[in-house]
Amino acid sequence: MANRTPLYEAHLKANAKMVDFHGWDMPLHYGSQLEEHHAVRNDSGIFDVSHMTIVDVAGAQAQAFLRYLLANDVAKLSIPGKAQYSSMLNEQGGVIDDLIVYFFSTESYRLVVNSATREQDLAWIEKVAAKFDVTVTERADFAMVALQGPQAEAKLKLVLQEQGAAIDGMKPFMSQQVGEYFIATTGYTGEKGYEIVVPAEHITQLWDDLLNVGVQPCGLGARDTLRLEAGMNLYGQDMDETISPLEANMGWSVAFEPSDRDFIGRAALEQQKAAGHMKLVGLVMQDKGVLRHGQRVLVDGGEGIITSGTFSPTLGFSVAMARVPATVGETAEVEMRKKLVKVSVVKPCFVRNGKSVL
Amino acid sequence: MSTIPKELKYATTHEWVRNEGDGIFTVGITEHAQDLLGDMVFVELPEVGDTAAAGDDVAVAESVKAASDIYAPIAGEIIEVNEALEDAPETVNSDPYGDGWLFKIKADDASEVDSLLDADGYQAVIDEE
Numbered sequence: 001m002a003n004r005t006p007l008y009e010a011h012l013k014a015n016a017k018m019v020d021f022h023g024w025d026m027p028l029h030y031g032s033q034l035e036e037h038h039a040v041r042n043d044s045g046i047f048d049v050s051h052m053t054i055v056d057v058a059g060a061q062a063q064a065f066l067r068y069l070l071a072n073d074v075a076k077l078s079i080p081g082k083a084q085y086s087s088m089l090n091e092q093g094g095v096i097d098d099l100i101v102y103f104f105s106t107e108s109y110r111l112v113v114n115s116a117t118r119e120q121d122l123a124w125i126e127k128v129a130a131k132f133d134v135t136v137t138e139r140a141d142f143a144m145v146a147l148q149g150p151q152a153e154a155k156l157k158l159v160l161q162e163q164g165a166a167i168d169g170m171k172p173f174m175s176q177q178v179g180e181y182f183i184a185t186t187g188y189t190g191e192k193g194y195e196i197v198v199p200a201e202h203i204t205q206l207w208d209d210l211l212n213v214g215v216q217p218c219g220l221g222a223r224d225t226l227r228l229e230a231g232m233n234l235y236g237q238d239m240d241e242t243i244s245p246l247e248a249n250m251g252w253s254v255a256f257e258p259s260d261r262d263f264i265g266r267a268a269l270e271q272q273k274a275a276g277h278m279k280l281v282g283l284v285m286q287d288k289g290v291l292r293h294g295q296r297v298l299v300d301g302g303e304g305i306i307t308s309g310t311f312s313p314t315l316g317f318s319v320a321m322a323r324v325p326a327t328v329g330e331t332a333e334v335e336m337r338k339k340l341v342k343v344s345v346v347k348p349c350f351v352r353n354g355k356s357v358l
Numbered sequence: 359m360s361t362i363p364k365e366l367k368y369a370t371t372h373e374w375v376r377n378e379g380d381g382i383f384t385v386g387i388t389e390h391a392q393d394l395l396g397d398m399v400f401v402e403l404p405e406v407g408d409t410a411a412a413g414d415d416v417a418v419a420e421s422v423k424a425a426s427d428i429y430a431p432i433a434g435e436i437i438e439v440n441e442a443l444e445d446a447p448e449t450v451n452s453d454p455y456g457d458g459w460l461f462k463i464k465a466d467d468a469s470e471v472d473s474l475l476d477a478d479g480y481q482a483v484i485d486e487e
């Protein structure tokens with residue numbers, strides 16, 4: 001039987017259409033994926049992300065360990081609660097997983113990694129950790145939701161009641177413990193919002209409370225269109241173990257400085273940087289039709305492939321991310337249903353805070 | 359449980375067919391099909407005057423999730439298409455057997471419809487999926 005999150009019954013109660021997602025029974029939508037998408041862009045929506053893996057890293061060498069394990073540099077984090085987007089690479093520079101690391105102190109961090117890669121991630125982390133004075137603890141006792149949208153703050157305050165003032169003025173990519181809630185200003189939608197970690201036995205209460213103040217439950221379908229509009233990568237689709245962060249528009253999350261910090265994959269990335277590499281771009285198609293994962297893309301100097309494509313509910317036309325040769329110009333052609341269709345090439349980010357950034 | 363009106367005929371590829379008389383048949387996709395596809399974002403319809411053999415792909419229903427071919431359940435000439443879907447493709451989701459119809463076809467041989475599935479037959483097709 002597939003894994004179920006502590007919110008499984010709550011999903012059924014909200015009339016979710018459940019699907020298998022990498023071994024987890026997860027909600028695809030609760031009626032209309034498009035309505036859920038618009039709710040997040042215009043008001044607020046909540047996603048069950050309890051399938052994601054939470055790992056706490058603690059010990060005298062926690063900082064040294066993560067500086068070696070991760071491509072971004074946790075030494076850049078000095079404010080307790082600060083979050084950082086990062087990735088774990090193999091020696092070839094391929095992405096084992098992308099993740100968010102939360103800094104509490106140089107001896108205490110929290111990682112949130114993908115569910116689809118849980119086994120490989122934990123095995124890799126344990127293997128690397130063996131050489132360091134750290135303890136690695138998977139927090140299966142926690143569950144997690146993402147509350148996203150322009151009204152997310154107002155809705156969360158309604159639920160937090162007298163504790164609501166605690167989230168006043170929280171900057172993006174911060175986190176703090178508020179009572180039993182670990183509240184982070186992170187997300188996967190391009191909207192303001194929160195990811196909230198709570199003990200599993202309390203998650204249904206939080207879910208119900210947020211639904212009761214009018215937050216729309218949202219499934220994996222809306223999660224995918226929202227993250228794609230925001231230009232955020234999906235592991236396994238936009239990058240995997242054979243793709244480096246440089247080829248996946250994640251170069252900004254690789255810290256080459258200070259140059260004396262050794263991290264796994266560094267040598268391979270430096271070599272690739274010098275030799276040149278493919279890049280991930282955005283594609284926009286204003287004509288009728290939808291760009292889809294796997295379609296061939298013809299560009300100046302070669303060809304590439306669409307890694308993620310969808311109809312953009314916010315924009316009203318199709319957008320995609322594609323990995324193409326760096327020689328790419330301002331337009332490209334996509335092979336769709338045996339025809340070649342002209343598309344424009346843009347930075348892979350289409351919508352932020354409810355508005356087009358094209 | 360999806361609705362399968364008794365008065366319609368069905369293709370295994372999830373189109374429904376309604377007899378309008380005079381050898382004219384309206385075609386759409388079933389409630390089950392729209393449910394599988396999810397929110398519709400574009401519907402590419404045939405041209406009026408096109409002729410099709412039974413089983414030809416004549417239209418495309420494109421949802422947020424996937425593009426799906428729609429086949430002519432019988433041979434004939436396309437005599438009308440539902441242009442309202444251009445601006446409101448979601449009608450296929452909300453009213454698949456009514457305002458969400460796709461096209462009307464004038465049958466070359468109206469008896470071809472007899473070989474399509476009835477509601478029970480179509481239910482059996484869904485049950486096997």
